[in-house]
Amino acid sequence: MQDSTIWTEKFRPQKFEDIKGQKKIVERIKAFVDQKNMPHIMLAGPAGVGKSTIALVIAKELFKETWKQNCLELNASDERGIDVVRNTIKEFAKTKSLGDVPFKIIFLDECDSLTKEAQQALRRTMENYVMTTRFILSCNYSSKIIDPIQSRCTIFRFKPLTEEDIEEYVKKIAQSENLKLEENTIKALVELSSGDVRKITNILQSCASIDKNITEELLYSLVSAAEPKEIKDILTLAINRQFIRARSLLLDTMLKHGLSGIDILKQIQKETVEFEGITDEKRIDLIDKCGEIEFRMVEGADEFLQLEALLASYAK
Ligand SMILES: Nc1ncnc2c1ncn2[C@@H]1O[C@H](COP(=O)(O)OP(=O)(O)O)[C@@H](O)[C@H]1O
Ligand SMILES: [Mg+2]
Structure with missing residues:
Protein backbone atom coordinates (compact mmCIF):
# COMPACT_ATOMS: atom_id res chain seq x y z
CA MET A 1 0.00 0.00 0.00
CA GLN A 2 1.19 3.47 -0.77
CA ASP A 3 2.23 5.51 2.25
CA SER A 4 -0.24 8.36 2.41
CA THR A 5 1.22 10.47 5.21
CA ILE A 6 2.20 13.99 4.36
CA TRP A 7 5.94 14.27 4.67
CA THR A 8 5.92 17.74 6.18
CA GLU A 9 4.15 16.15 9.14
CA LYS A 10 6.04 12.86 9.06
CA PHE A 11 9.41 14.65 9.19
CA ARG A 12 8.43 17.52 11.43
CA PRO A 13 10.98 17.63 14.28
CA GLN A 14 9.54 16.49 17.63
CA LYS A 15 12.51 17.54 19.78
CA PHE A 16 14.78 20.58 19.94
CA GLU A 17 17.70 18.44 18.80
CA ASP A 18 15.99 17.60 15.53
CA ILE A 19 15.53 21.22 14.45
CA LYS A 20 18.09 22.17 11.82
CA GLY A 21 19.83 25.54 11.89
CA GLN A 22 18.38 28.35 14.07
CA LYS A 23 20.95 27.27 16.69
CA LYS A 24 20.93 30.43 18.84
CA ILE A 25 17.14 30.57 18.90
CA VAL A 26 16.81 26.92 19.87
CA GLU A 27 19.41 27.35 22.62
CA ARG A 28 17.63 30.30 24.22
CA ILE A 29 14.18 28.80 23.95
CA LYS A 30 15.36 25.49 25.34
CA ALA A 31 16.68 27.36 28.38
CA PHE A 32 13.20 28.83 28.99
CA VAL A 33 11.67 25.38 28.77
CA ASP A 34 14.24 23.87 31.13
CA GLN A 35 13.39 26.53 33.73
CA LYS A 36 9.67 25.97 33.11
CA ASN A 37 9.38 29.72 32.79
CA MET A 38 9.15 31.83 29.69
CA PRO A 39 8.09 35.24 28.44
CA HIS A 40 5.61 35.81 25.62
CA ILE A 41 7.42 34.90 22.46
CA MET A 42 7.21 36.16 18.90
CA LEU A 43 8.67 34.03 16.10
CA ALA A 44 9.24 36.11 12.97
CA GLY A 45 10.61 35.04 9.62
CA PRO A 46 9.95 33.60 6.16
CA ALA A 47 7.88 30.48 5.42
CA GLY A 48 9.08 26.96 6.10
CA VAL A 49 12.01 27.66 8.42
CA GLY A 50 10.70 26.04 11.61
CA LYS A 51 8.50 28.62 13.37
CA SER A 52 5.42 26.44 13.89
CA THR A 53 7.65 23.46 14.51
CA ILE A 54 9.46 25.09 17.39
CA ALA A 55 6.19 26.33 18.90
CA LEU A 56 4.89 22.76 19.01
CA VAL A 57 8.17 21.44 20.40
CA ILE A 58 7.94 24.01 23.21
CA ALA A 59 4.46 22.76 24.13
CA LYS A 60 5.44 19.09 23.93
CA GLU A 61 8.63 19.50 25.96
CA LEU A 62 7.01 21.71 28.59
CA PHE A 63 3.86 19.74 29.22
CA LYS A 64 4.84 16.26 27.97
CA GLU A 65 1.72 14.07 27.78
CA THR A 66 -0.68 16.86 28.80
CA TRP A 67 0.47 19.22 26.04
CA LYS A 68 -2.80 19.02 24.16
CA GLN A 69 -4.81 20.12 27.20
CA ASN A 70 -2.40 22.93 28.00
CA CYS A 71 -1.84 24.37 24.55
CA LEU A 72 -4.37 26.10 22.33
CA GLU A 73 -3.30 26.37 18.71
CA LEU A 74 -5.04 28.70 16.28
CA ASN A 75 -4.06 28.78 12.61
CA ALA A 76 -4.65 31.47 10.05
CA SER A 77 -7.14 29.14 8.42
CA ASP A 78 -9.33 29.34 11.53
CA GLU A 79 -11.73 32.20 11.95
CA ARG A 80 -9.71 34.80 13.81
CA GLY A 81 -11.55 38.05 13.95
CA ILE A 82 -11.98 39.97 17.15
CA ASP A 83 -14.67 37.55 18.42
CA VAL A 84 -12.27 34.64 18.50
CA VAL A 85 -9.79 36.67 20.51
CA ARG A 86 -12.59 37.77 22.83
CA ASN A 87 -14.18 34.35 23.29
CA THR A 88 -12.08 31.30 22.44
CA ILE A 89 -8.80 32.75 23.67
CA LYS A 90 -10.27 34.25 26.83
CA GLU A 91 -12.14 31.06 27.72
CA PHE A 92 -8.95 29.07 27.41
CA ALA A 93 -6.80 31.65 29.20
CA LYS A 94 -9.16 31.84 32.18
CA THR A 95 -8.74 28.28 33.45
CA LYS A 96 -5.68 27.01 35.25
CA SER A 97 -3.06 24.77 33.66
CA LEU A 98 -2.89 21.03 34.33
CA GLY A 99 0.29 19.71 35.93
CA ASP A 100 3.38 21.42 37.33
CA VAL A 101 3.87 24.24 34.83
CA PRO A 102 2.11 27.33 36.21
CA PHE A 103 0.89 28.61 32.83
CA LYS A 104 -0.75 27.45 29.61
CA ILE A 105 0.34 28.25 26.09
CA ILE A 106 -1.66 29.91 23.36
CA PHE A 107 -0.04 29.55 19.97
CA LEU A 108 -1.33 31.98 17.37
CA ASP A 109 0.15 31.02 14.05
CA GLU A 110 0.55 33.52 11.22
CA CYS A 111 -0.45 36.62 13.15
CA ASP A 112 0.17 38.90 10.17
CA SER A 113 -3.41 38.15 9.20
CA LEU A 114 -4.98 39.40 12.45
CA THR A 115 -6.87 42.66 11.99
CA LYS A 116 -5.70 45.70 13.99
CA GLU A 117 -8.83 45.47 16.17
CA ALA A 118 -8.14 41.82 16.90
CA GLN A 119 -4.56 42.74 17.75
CA GLN A 120 -5.80 45.37 20.22
CA ALA A 121 -8.07 42.81 21.87
CA LEU A 122 -5.19 40.35 21.93
CA ARG A 123 -2.97 42.88 23.63
CA ARG A 124 -5.49 43.34 26.45
CA THR A 125 -5.86 39.57 26.84
CA MET A 126 -2.09 39.26 27.07
CA GLU A 127 -2.08 41.81 29.89
CA ASN A 128 -5.00 40.37 31.79
CA TYR A 129 -3.97 36.74 31.80
CA VAL A 130 -0.20 37.02 32.08
CA MET A 131 -0.25 34.98 35.32
CA THR A 132 -1.89 31.97 33.69
CA THR A 133 -0.88 32.05 30.02
CA ARG A 134 2.03 32.67 27.73
CA PHE A 135 1.54 33.52 24.09
CA ILE A 136 3.62 32.27 21.21
CA LEU A 137 2.94 34.36 18.13
CA SER A 138 4.32 33.60 14.71
CA CYS A 139 4.44 35.98 11.77
CA ASN A 140 6.37 36.68 8.59
CA TYR A 141 6.98 40.33 9.40
CA SER A 142 7.07 41.62 12.96
CA SER A 143 6.35 45.10 11.56
CA LYS A 144 2.79 43.98 10.82
CA ILE A 145 2.17 43.50 14.53
CA ILE A 146 1.21 46.51 16.66
CA ASP A 147 3.96 47.94 18.88
CA PRO A 148 2.31 47.21 22.25
CA ILE A 149 2.28 43.49 21.39
CA GLN A 150 5.83 43.53 20.07
CA SER A 151 7.07 45.22 23.23
CA ARG A 152 5.46 42.51 25.38
CA CYS A 153 7.24 39.72 23.52
CA THR A 154 10.76 38.43 23.24
CA ILE A 155 11.24 38.44 19.47
CA PHE A 156 13.17 35.70 17.69
CA ARG A 157 14.06 36.28 14.05
CA PHE A 158 14.34 33.15 11.94
CA LYS A 159 16.53 32.92 8.88
CA PRO A 160 16.26 30.69 5.80
CA LEU A 161 18.21 27.48 6.36
CA THR A 162 21.74 27.29 5.01
CA GLU A 163 22.78 24.97 2.24
CA GLU A 164 24.46 22.62 4.72
CA ASP A 165 21.39 22.45 6.96
CA ILE A 166 19.20 21.71 3.97
CA GLU A 167 21.57 19.02 2.75
CA GLU A 168 21.46 17.31 6.12
CA TYR A 169 17.67 17.45 6.16
CA VAL A 170 17.33 16.13 2.61
CA LYS A 171 19.76 13.29 3.27
CA LYS A 172 17.77 12.24 6.31
CA ILE A 173 14.58 12.00 4.28
CA ALA A 174 16.41 10.25 1.45
CA GLN A 175 17.70 7.63 3.86
CA SER A 176 14.39 7.02 5.53
CA GLU A 177 12.46 6.83 2.25
CA ASN A 178 15.13 5.00 0.22
CA LEU A 179 15.50 7.82 -2.27
CA LYS A 180 18.42 8.17 -4.61
CA LEU A 181 19.54 11.75 -5.09
CA GLU A 182 22.61 12.91 -6.91
CA GLU A 183 24.68 15.75 -5.53
CA ASN A 184 23.45 18.14 -8.23
CA THR A 185 19.82 17.29 -7.46
CA ILE A 186 20.38 18.46 -3.90
CA LYS A 187 22.02 21.63 -5.22
CA ALA A 188 19.01 22.25 -7.47
CA LEU A 189 16.66 21.73 -4.53
CA VAL A 190 18.57 24.29 -2.50
CA GLU A 191 18.37 26.73 -5.44
CA LEU A 192 14.66 26.24 -5.97
CA SER A 193 13.63 26.47 -2.35
CA SER A 194 15.41 29.62 -1.14
CA GLY A 195 15.70 27.92 2.23
CA ASP A 196 12.01 27.01 2.59
CA VAL A 197 12.04 23.49 4.03
CA ARG A 198 8.31 22.94 3.59
CA LYS A 199 8.69 23.55 -0.13
CA ILE A 200 11.62 21.13 -0.31
CA THR A 201 9.72 18.44 1.55
CA ASN A 202 6.70 18.77 -0.73
CA ILE A 203 8.83 18.68 -3.87
CA LEU A 204 10.63 15.56 -2.64
CA GLN A 205 7.36 13.81 -1.87
CA SER A 206 5.91 14.56 -5.31
CA CYS A 207 9.10 13.37 -7.00
CA ALA A 208 9.18 10.20 -4.92
CA SER A 209 5.63 9.33 -5.88
CA ILE A 210 6.88 9.10 -9.47
CA ASP A 211 10.39 7.71 -9.06
CA LYS A 212 12.62 7.00 -6.06
CA ASN A 213 15.58 7.88 -8.21
CA ILE A 214 15.26 11.64 -8.18
CA THR A 215 17.18 13.26 -11.01
CA GLU A 216 17.51 16.95 -11.67
CA GLU A 217 15.33 16.45 -14.73
CA LEU A 218 12.49 14.86 -12.75
CA LEU A 219 12.76 17.67 -10.24
CA TYR A 220 12.41 20.41 -12.85
CA SER A 221 9.59 18.60 -14.61
CA LEU A 222 7.53 18.81 -11.42
CA VAL A 223 8.16 22.34 -10.27
CA SER A 224 7.27 25.23 -12.49
CA ALA A 225 10.80 26.33 -13.22
CA ALA A 226 13.15 25.86 -16.14
CA GLU A 227 16.52 24.27 -15.61
N1 LIG B 1 14.56 24.25 11.03
C1 LIG B 1 13.97 23.14 10.58
N2 LIG B 1 14.51 21.92 10.86
C2 LIG B 1 13.93 20.79 10.40
N3 LIG B 1 12.81 20.76 9.65
C3 LIG B 1 12.22 21.93 9.35
C4 LIG B 1 12.77 23.18 9.79
N4 LIG B 1 11.98 24.17 9.35
C5 LIG B 1 11.01 23.59 8.65
N5 LIG B 1 11.14 22.24 8.65
C6 LIG B 1 10.27 21.29 7.92
O1 LIG B 1 9.32 22.05 7.14
C7 LIG B 1 8.00 21.84 7.60
C8 LIG B 1 7.32 23.19 7.80
O2 LIG B 1 7.94 23.89 8.87
P1 LIG B 1 7.16 24.92 9.80
O3 LIG B 1 7.81 24.93 11.12
O4 LIG B 1 5.70 24.60 9.78
O5 LIG B 1 7.43 26.28 9.01
P2 LIG B 1 7.00 27.78 9.35
O6 LIG B 1 8.27 28.49 9.67
O7 LIG B 1 6.38 28.27 8.07
O8 LIG B 1 6.03 27.73 10.48
C9 LIG B 1 8.12 21.03 8.89
O9 LIG B 1 7.13 20.05 8.96
C10 LIG B 1 9.47 20.38 8.80
O10 LIG B 1 9.32 19.14 8.13
MG1 LIG C 1 3.93 28.11 10.34
Whole structure:
Protein backbone atom coordinates (compact mmCIF):
# COMPACT_ATOMS: atom_id res chain seq x y z
CA MET A 1 0.00 0.00 0.00
CA GLN A 2 1.19 3.47 -0.77
CA ASP A 3 2.23 5.51 2.25
CA SER A 4 -0.24 8.36 2.41
CA THR A 5 1.22 10.47 5.21
CA ILE A 6 2.20 13.99 4.36
CA TRP A 7 5.94 14.27 4.67
CA THR A 8 5.92 17.74 6.18
CA GLU A 9 4.15 16.15 9.14
CA LYS A 10 6.04 12.86 9.06
CA PHE A 11 9.41 14.65 9.19
CA ARG A 12 8.43 17.52 11.43
CA PRO A 13 10.98 17.63 14.28
CA GLN A 14 9.54 16.49 17.63
CA LYS A 15 12.51 17.54 19.78
CA PHE A 16 14.78 20.58 19.94
CA GLU A 17 17.70 18.44 18.80
CA ASP A 18 15.99 17.60 15.53
CA ILE A 19 15.53 21.22 14.45
CA LYS A 20 18.09 22.17 11.82
CA GLY A 21 19.83 25.54 11.89
CA GLN A 22 18.38 28.35 14.07
CA LYS A 23 20.95 27.27 16.69
CA LYS A 24 20.93 30.43 18.84
CA ILE A 25 17.14 30.57 18.90
CA VAL A 26 16.81 26.92 19.87
CA GLU A 27 19.41 27.35 22.62
CA ARG A 28 17.63 30.30 24.22
CA ILE A 29 14.18 28.80 23.95
CA LYS A 30 15.36 25.49 25.34
CA ALA A 31 16.68 27.36 28.38
CA PHE A 32 13.20 28.83 28.99
CA VAL A 33 11.67 25.38 28.77
CA ASP A 34 14.24 23.87 31.13
CA GLN A 35 13.39 26.53 33.73
CA LYS A 36 9.67 25.97 33.11
CA ASN A 37 9.38 29.72 32.79
CA MET A 38 9.15 31.83 29.69
CA PRO A 39 8.09 35.24 28.44
CA HIS A 40 5.61 35.81 25.62
CA ILE A 41 7.42 34.90 22.46
CA MET A 42 7.21 36.16 18.90
CA LEU A 43 8.67 34.03 16.10
CA ALA A 44 9.24 36.11 12.97
CA GLY A 45 10.61 35.04 9.62
CA PRO A 46 9.95 33.60 6.16
CA ALA A 47 7.88 30.48 5.42
CA GLY A 48 9.08 26.96 6.10
CA VAL A 49 12.01 27.66 8.42
CA GLY A 50 10.70 26.04 11.61
CA LYS A 51 8.50 28.62 13.37
CA SER A 52 5.42 26.44 13.89
CA THR A 53 7.65 23.46 14.51
CA ILE A 54 9.46 25.09 17.39
CA ALA A 55 6.19 26.33 18.90
CA LEU A 56 4.89 22.76 19.01
CA VAL A 57 8.17 21.44 20.40
CA ILE A 58 7.94 24.01 23.21
CA ALA A 59 4.46 22.76 24.13
CA LYS A 60 5.44 19.09 23.93
CA GLU A 61 8.63 19.50 25.96
CA LEU A 62 7.01 21.71 28.59
CA PHE A 63 3.86 19.74 29.22
CA LYS A 64 4.84 16.26 27.97
CA GLU A 65 1.72 14.07 27.78
CA THR A 66 -0.68 16.86 28.80
CA TRP A 67 0.47 19.22 26.04
CA LYS A 68 -2.80 19.02 24.16
CA GLN A 69 -4.81 20.12 27.20
CA ASN A 70 -2.40 22.93 28.00
CA CYS A 71 -1.84 24.37 24.55
CA LEU A 72 -4.37 26.10 22.33
CA GLU A 73 -3.30 26.37 18.71
CA LEU A 74 -5.04 28.70 16.28
CA ASN A 75 -4.06 28.78 12.61
CA ALA A 76 -4.65 31.47 10.05
CA SER A 77 -7.14 29.14 8.42
CA ASP A 78 -9.33 29.34 11.53
CA GLU A 79 -11.73 32.20 11.95
CA ARG A 80 -9.71 34.80 13.81
CA GLY A 81 -11.55 38.05 13.95
CA ILE A 82 -11.98 39.97 17.15
CA ASP A 83 -14.67 37.55 18.42
CA VAL A 84 -12.27 34.64 18.50
CA VAL A 85 -9.79 36.67 20.51
CA ARG A 86 -12.59 37.77 22.83
CA ASN A 87 -14.18 34.35 23.29
CA THR A 88 -12.08 31.30 22.44
CA ILE A 89 -8.80 32.75 23.67
CA LYS A 90 -10.27 34.25 26.83
CA GLU A 91 -12.14 31.06 27.72
CA PHE A 92 -8.95 29.07 27.41
CA ALA A 93 -6.80 31.65 29.20
CA LYS A 94 -9.16 31.84 32.18
CA THR A 95 -8.74 28.28 33.45
CA LYS A 96 -5.68 27.01 35.25
CA SER A 97 -3.06 24.77 33.66
CA LEU A 98 -2.89 21.03 34.33
CA GLY A 99 0.29 19.71 35.93
CA ASP A 100 3.38 21.42 37.33
CA VAL A 101 3.87 24.24 34.83
CA PRO A 102 2.11 27.33 36.21
CA PHE A 103 0.89 28.61 32.83
CA LYS A 104 -0.75 27.45 29.61
CA ILE A 105 0.34 28.25 26.09
CA ILE A 106 -1.66 29.91 23.36
CA PHE A 107 -0.04 29.55 19.97
CA LEU A 108 -1.33 31.98 17.37
CA ASP A 109 0.15 31.02 14.05
CA GLU A 110 0.55 33.52 11.22
CA CYS A 111 -0.45 36.62 13.15
CA ASP A 112 0.17 38.90 10.17
CA SER A 113 -3.41 38.15 9.20
CA LEU A 114 -4.98 39.40 12.45
CA THR A 115 -6.87 42.66 11.99
CA LYS A 116 -5.70 45.70 13.99
CA GLU A 117 -8.83 45.47 16.17
CA ALA A 118 -8.14 41.82 16.90
CA GLN A 119 -4.56 42.74 17.75
CA GLN A 120 -5.80 45.37 20.22
CA ALA A 121 -8.07 42.81 21.87
CA LEU A 122 -5.19 40.35 21.93
CA ARG A 123 -2.97 42.88 23.63
CA ARG A 124 -5.49 43.34 26.45
CA THR A 125 -5.86 39.57 26.84
CA MET A 126 -2.09 39.26 27.07
CA GLU A 127 -2.08 41.81 29.89
CA ASN A 128 -5.00 40.37 31.79
CA TYR A 129 -3.97 36.74 31.80
CA VAL A 130 -0.20 37.02 32.08
CA MET A 131 -0.25 34.98 35.32
CA THR A 132 -1.89 31.97 33.69
CA THR A 133 -0.88 32.05 30.02
CA ARG A 134 2.03 32.67 27.73
CA PHE A 135 1.54 33.52 24.09
CA ILE A 136 3.62 32.27 21.21
CA LEU A 137 2.94 34.36 18.13
CA SER A 138 4.32 33.60 14.71
CA CYS A 139 4.44 35.98 11.77
CA ASN A 140 6.37 36.68 8.59
CA TYR A 141 6.98 40.33 9.40
CA SER A 142 7.07 41.62 12.96
CA SER A 143 6.35 45.10 11.56
CA LYS A 144 2.79 43.98 10.82
CA ILE A 145 2.17 43.50 14.53
CA ILE A 146 1.21 46.51 16.66
CA ASP A 147 3.96 47.94 18.88
CA PRO A 148 2.31 47.21 22.25
CA ILE A 149 2.28 43.49 21.39
CA GLN A 150 5.83 43.53 20.07
CA SER A 151 7.07 45.22 23.23
CA ARG A 152 5.46 42.51 25.38
CA CYS A 153 7.24 39.72 23.52
CA THR A 154 10.76 38.43 23.24
CA ILE A 155 11.24 38.44 19.47
CA PHE A 156 13.17 35.70 17.69
CA ARG A 157 14.06 36.28 14.05
CA PHE A 158 14.34 33.15 11.94
CA LYS A 159 16.53 32.92 8.88
CA PRO A 160 16.26 30.69 5.80
CA LEU A 161 18.21 27.48 6.36
CA THR A 162 21.74 27.29 5.01
CA GLU A 163 22.78 24.97 2.24
CA GLU A 164 24.46 22.62 4.72
CA ASP A 165 21.39 22.45 6.96
CA ILE A 166 19.20 21.71 3.97
CA GLU A 167 21.57 19.02 2.75
CA GLU A 168 21.46 17.31 6.12
CA TYR A 169 17.67 17.45 6.16
CA VAL A 170 17.33 16.13 2.61
CA LYS A 171 19.76 13.29 3.27
CA LYS A 172 17.77 12.24 6.31
CA ILE A 173 14.58 12.00 4.28
CA ALA A 174 16.41 10.25 1.45
CA GLN A 175 17.70 7.63 3.86
CA SER A 176 14.39 7.02 5.53
CA GLU A 177 12.46 6.83 2.25
CA ASN A 178 15.13 5.00 0.22
CA LEU A 179 15.50 7.82 -2.27
CA LYS A 180 18.42 8.17 -4.61
CA LEU A 181 19.54 11.75 -5.09
CA GLU A 182 22.61 12.91 -6.91
CA GLU A 183 24.68 15.75 -5.53
CA ASN A 184 23.45 18.14 -8.23
CA THR A 185 19.82 17.29 -7.46
CA ILE A 186 20.38 18.46 -3.90
CA LYS A 187 22.02 21.63 -5.22
CA ALA A 188 19.01 22.25 -7.47
CA LEU A 189 16.66 21.73 -4.53
CA VAL A 190 18.57 24.29 -2.50
CA GLU A 191 18.37 26.73 -5.44
CA LEU A 192 14.66 26.24 -5.97
CA SER A 193 13.63 26.47 -2.35
CA SER A 194 15.41 29.62 -1.14
CA GLY A 195 15.70 27.92 2.23
CA ASP A 196 12.01 27.01 2.59
CA VAL A 197 12.04 23.49 4.03
CA ARG A 198 8.31 22.94 3.59
CA LYS A 199 8.69 23.55 -0.13
CA ILE A 200 11.62 21.13 -0.31
CA THR A 201 9.72 18.44 1.55
CA ASN A 202 6.70 18.77 -0.73
CA ILE A 203 8.83 18.68 -3.87
CA LEU A 204 10.63 15.56 -2.64
CA GLN A 205 7.36 13.81 -1.87
CA SER A 206 5.91 14.56 -5.31
CA CYS A 207 9.10 13.37 -7.00
CA ALA A 208 9.18 10.20 -4.92
CA SER A 209 5.63 9.33 -5.88
CA ILE A 210 6.88 9.10 -9.47
CA ASP A 211 10.39 7.71 -9.06
CA LYS A 212 12.62 7.00 -6.06
CA ASN A 213 15.58 7.88 -8.21
CA ILE A 214 15.26 11.64 -8.18
CA THR A 215 17.18 13.26 -11.01
CA GLU A 216 17.51 16.95 -11.67
CA GLU A 217 15.33 16.45 -14.73
CA LEU A 218 12.49 14.86 -12.75
CA LEU A 219 12.76 17.67 -10.24
CA TYR A 220 12.41 20.41 -12.85
CA SER A 221 9.59 18.60 -14.61
CA LEU A 222 7.53 18.81 -11.42
CA VAL A 223 8.16 22.34 -10.27
CA SER A 224 7.27 25.23 -12.49
CA ALA A 225 10.80 26.33 -13.22
CA ALA A 226 13.15 25.86 -16.14
CA GLU A 227 16.52 24.27 -15.61
CA PRO A 228 19.21 26.94 -15.26
CA LYS A 229 20.93 25.45 -18.30
CA GLU A 230 17.85 25.97 -20.47
CA ILE A 231 17.79 29.66 -19.57
CA LYS A 232 21.53 29.97 -20.21
CA ASP A 233 21.07 28.43 -23.66
CA ILE A 234 18.40 30.97 -24.55
CA LEU A 235 20.56 33.86 -23.41
CA THR A 236 23.61 32.55 -25.22
CA LEU A 237 21.65 32.34 -28.47
CA ALA A 238 20.32 35.86 -28.00
CA ILE A 239 23.73 37.31 -27.23
CA ASN A 240 25.11 35.61 -30.34
CA ARG A 241 22.34 37.29 -32.34
CA GLN A 242 20.58 34.04 -33.16
CA PHE A 243 17.38 35.84 -32.44
CA ILE A 244 14.88 33.52 -34.13
CA ARG A 245 16.35 30.44 -32.45
CA ALA A 246 16.48 32.18 -29.07
CA ARG A 247 12.86 33.19 -29.42
CA SER A 248 11.64 29.72 -30.33
CA LEU A 249 13.66 28.08 -27.54
CA LEU A 250 12.17 30.58 -25.11
CA LEU A 251 8.67 29.67 -26.21
CA ASP A 252 9.39 25.92 -26.03
CA THR A 253 10.82 26.27 -22.55
CA MET A 254 7.82 28.22 -21.33
CA LEU A 255 5.41 25.65 -22.73
CA LYS A 256 7.39 22.68 -21.47
CA HIS A 257 7.35 23.90 -17.87
CA GLY A 258 4.07 25.78 -17.96
CA LEU A 259 5.74 29.06 -17.10
CA SER A 260 4.15 32.48 -17.19
CA GLY A 261 6.03 35.47 -18.57
CA ILE A 262 6.81 36.67 -15.06
CA ASP A 263 8.06 33.22 -14.01
CA ILE A 264 10.58 32.99 -16.80
CA LEU A 265 11.55 36.64 -16.52
CA LYS A 266 12.53 36.05 -12.89
CA GLN A 267 14.72 33.15 -13.93
CA ILE A 268 16.26 35.17 -16.76
CA GLN A 269 17.03 37.96 -14.32
CA LYS A 270 18.71 35.49 -11.95
CA GLU A 271 20.82 33.92 -14.71
CA THR A 272 21.81 37.35 -16.02
CA VAL A 273 23.31 38.21 -12.65
CA GLU A 274 25.61 35.18 -12.93
CA PHE A 275 26.00 34.99 -16.70
CA GLU A 276 29.58 34.63 -17.89
CA GLY A 277 30.87 36.34 -20.98
CA ILE A 278 29.20 39.74 -20.74
CA THR A 279 30.73 42.94 -19.41
CA ASP A 280 29.50 44.32 -16.11
CA GLU A 281 28.23 47.36 -17.93
CA LYS A 282 26.06 45.19 -20.17
CA ARG A 283 24.95 43.19 -17.12
CA ILE A 284 23.75 46.32 -15.36
CA ASP A 285 21.86 47.42 -18.46
CA LEU A 286 20.16 44.05 -18.81
CA ILE A 287 19.19 43.77 -15.17
CA ASP A 288 17.72 47.25 -15.41
CA LYS A 289 15.80 46.14 -18.50
CA CYS A 290 14.45 43.08 -16.66
CA GLY A 291 13.06 45.36 -13.98
CA GLU A 292 11.42 47.60 -16.53
CA ILE A 293 9.85 44.64 -18.33
CA GLU A 294 8.57 43.15 -15.12
CA PHE A 295 6.83 46.43 -14.41
CA ARG A 296 5.22 46.47 -17.86
CA MET A 297 4.03 42.87 -17.50
CA VAL A 298 2.47 43.57 -14.13
CA GLU A 299 0.74 46.54 -15.71
CA GLY A 300 -0.75 44.19 -18.30
CA ALA A 301 1.49 44.48 -21.37
CA ASP A 302 1.66 41.49 -23.74
CA GLU A 303 4.09 39.07 -22.08
CA PHE A 304 5.57 37.52 -25.17
CA LEU A 305 6.13 40.84 -26.89
CA GLN A 306 7.92 42.09 -23.80
CA LEU A 307 10.11 38.99 -23.65
CA GLU A 308 11.02 39.45 -27.32
CA ALA A 309 12.02 43.01 -26.59
CA LEU A 310 14.18 41.71 -23.78
CA LEU A 311 15.89 39.15 -26.01
CA ALA A 312 16.53 41.93 -28.52
CA SER A 313 18.40 43.91 -25.91
CA TYR A 314 20.64 40.89 -25.23
CA ALA A 315 21.49 40.87 -28.93
CA LYS A 316 22.28 44.58 -29.04
N1 LIG B 1 14.56 24.25 11.03
C1 LIG B 1 13.97 23.14 10.58
N2 LIG B 1 14.51 21.92 10.86
C2 LIG B 1 13.93 20.79 10.40
N3 LIG B 1 12.81 20.76 9.65
C3 LIG B 1 12.22 21.93 9.35
C4 LIG B 1 12.77 23.18 9.79
N4 LIG B 1 11.98 24.17 9.35
C5 LIG B 1 11.01 23.59 8.65
N5 LIG B 1 11.14 22.24 8.65
C6 LIG B 1 10.27 21.29 7.92
O1 LIG B 1 9.32 22.05 7.14
C7 LIG B 1 8.00 21.84 7.60
C8 LIG B 1 7.32 23.19 7.80
O2 LIG B 1 7.94 23.89 8.87
P1 LIG B 1 7.16 24.92 9.80
O3 LIG B 1 7.81 24.93 11.12
O4 LIG B 1 5.70 24.60 9.78
O5 LIG B 1 7.43 26.28 9.01
P2 LIG B 1 7.00 27.78 9.35
O6 LIG B 1 8.27 28.49 9.67
O7 LIG B 1 6.38 28.27 8.07
O8 LIG B 1 6.03 27.73 10.48
C9 LIG B 1 8.12 21.03 8.89
O9 LIG B 1 7.13 20.05 8.96
C10 LIG B 1 9.47 20.38 8.80
O10 LIG B 1 9.32 19.14 8.13
MG1 LIG C 1 3.93 28.11 10.34
